Amino acid sequence: MLKVENLEKNFGTIKAVDGISFEVRKGEVFGLLGPNGAGKSTTISVISTLLPPSGGVILFEGKDIFADPKAIQRKLGVVPQDIALYPTLSGYENLSFWGNLYGLSGGELKKRIDEVCEIIGLNGRIKDRVDKYSGGMKRRLNIGAALLHMPELLIMDEPTVGIDPQSRNHILDTVLALSRQGMTIIYTSHYMEEVEYLCSRICIMDQGRIIASGSKDELVEMISGKTMIGLQMESIDQELLNSLGSMEGIDRIEQQENQIQIRCENADLILADIIARVTASGNHLRSVAVKKPNLEAVFLHLTGKALRD
């Protein structure tokens, strides 16, 4: 449905997007995962025709989107990362306005507003002013405004940033429901769990590049058989790092401030030894966590740093 080839976007000397390529298939939920500043939002802005690319091609159903932007704009629904609503208008007035901009009017518009209110769960409060809404309600309305014209491709840019867990769950359920209805969705987030939960295929981005892509299983397979041990320390000295590094069965050690991430073949065999060495070094150990392979681990494996800021 959507094909991105060697997409580049520069802001002056900064390469925000550096030659990325991927394909989104009809009916799937496609995830763009990466830390803040990885280039996800810029990629989304270019696909949304909001920014012109510095290089590369984007094809929507085989046609270059910048050859006829209006054609794709009618088929796109964009949920921006920021709340793009009029705070002094009611939820209904907002939906009515955005529906008008997509060419809806009269009974058709009213019907779509009712349907969208049902999807986003704002039926009871839709006549209230938006500035009276909670953060979660605004986020839901922000999604609703992109659904009115029944887009073929829905692009959601970090739609759960800064909201409570209950609203977040509601939004994730909404995305799944839309997917079940056959809508194609591009979902960007720096929350690994969301992407794992929603997306059938995932691109992991960092510093404007795609560093891995595939299904969740394919990505985790990259580090199959590995286990992550996380040590939260009071302090860390070089002697301890050298001591741990000399142990057998350890693939890689990374230090981030007072945290040590150890990737190993089998945690059960070496965990006791690790704790003994830490205790002997005189560094105070706060906590130990043993993690099975997941996207977080994949990202750490690929970049040597944690996914979240």
Add this chain to the structure above:
Amino acid sequence: MKIVSMIKKDLLALLSDKKALIIILLMPIVLMVILGFALKGIFADSWEFGKVNIAIVKQYDAASDLKRFEELSDAGDEVDPENIFFHEFLESKEVSDLISYRIETEERARELLNSREISAIVVLPEKYLYNMKVNLLTPFRNEININIQINPDATMNGEIVKAVMQAYSDSMSSVIIGKNVLIEAAMANSPGNGGLKGMEAVMTGIMDALKAVRVEIDDVTLEGRKPISSSDYYAAAMLTMFILFAAGHGGRMLLEEKENFTWQRMTVAGTSRFGILAGKFFVIFLIACIQIAIMTVFSSFVLKVEWGDFLSVAGIGIAAAFAAAGVGVIIAVTAFRAGNYKLANVFESGIIQIMALLGGSFVPIDILPDVFQRLSILSLNGIALKAYQKTMMGYGMEDVWGYILALAGIGAVFSVLSVVILMRREGTGHGKHYQVKAVKA
């Protein structure tokens, strides 16, 4: 269709913004009423077709003065200062068109002044007749102080009375100086009684000359036109000033869209930048039209303001709203480009006040120095106010079309400039937004 939706949305947003509503609609109506009543006295409510009513108080005793002068000299029976002042001067065509006088006692005159039935009292002092005769018929010159008392609520009328009396005084001084020159010349050529014996003939000549003295008064403009009252004036003054606030309000709209991220969303929805700008232009135009309609109707029914010929008034209103929309969008695109509200703030807190002052929205520019009157054409509100004053005085479309064209021209020039500035290059700030994010990475 999109423009209609944008206009409807912005009007709904305005209706939900109490502060903006107060500034744009309520304040001009309140100020119109307050200023109209408070400054009633400086306008022409109390004069009929421009005539200023005054009272003359005679503090002198005519019989006593004449008897006293006869004891001094037997010259000049034919010279009658009362006749000169009342008949030759106050009842002359030029002066009587402006001033209507009555002779009253001092006490009654004060009562009339306090009740605003008259605008000024002219007090002819003790020995006025005697001193005038001395000045006109003898080589001596006695000081005469004519006192003018003005109702403080009728300063404009008072200024007219003062100007007229000054003209009288100047004319009389010229005559007296001329007389003294003649006396000196006569004395030099024929000293003694021989010289003075010829004075009667000289004075007859002076009197002939005096009849020729005319009081010249400039700017007599009313010529049968309806005078403008304070309510009329301030209705137009507030209307023309407060449409500038509609422009100021509109000047924030584009940047607000950008800050709300709704600009980006509209773009993604396929709305062009020109379309968004056109929407803002028509919103400001409509807000100004609504202001003008509400203020015109309110002032007509409540303050009994007579705006004049309907077509001319409507034409001025539409042209003024068009000009305000042009000013609004140029502020809007400048603020949008700059990414801050500095220009909009300066416009609302400074430029509007300067334009209001120059345009005559605070005080009538007719009473300000010439330089201010010339500067008033630089202000949108000043041009509209002048046009409305014309229609209020009874002039028609043929007399105001120049003002209408000027206003339309202002709107057109600023609108074209706005489009040029907005379309100048791609990006419109999105790049800046995302650039910050990229740096953060």
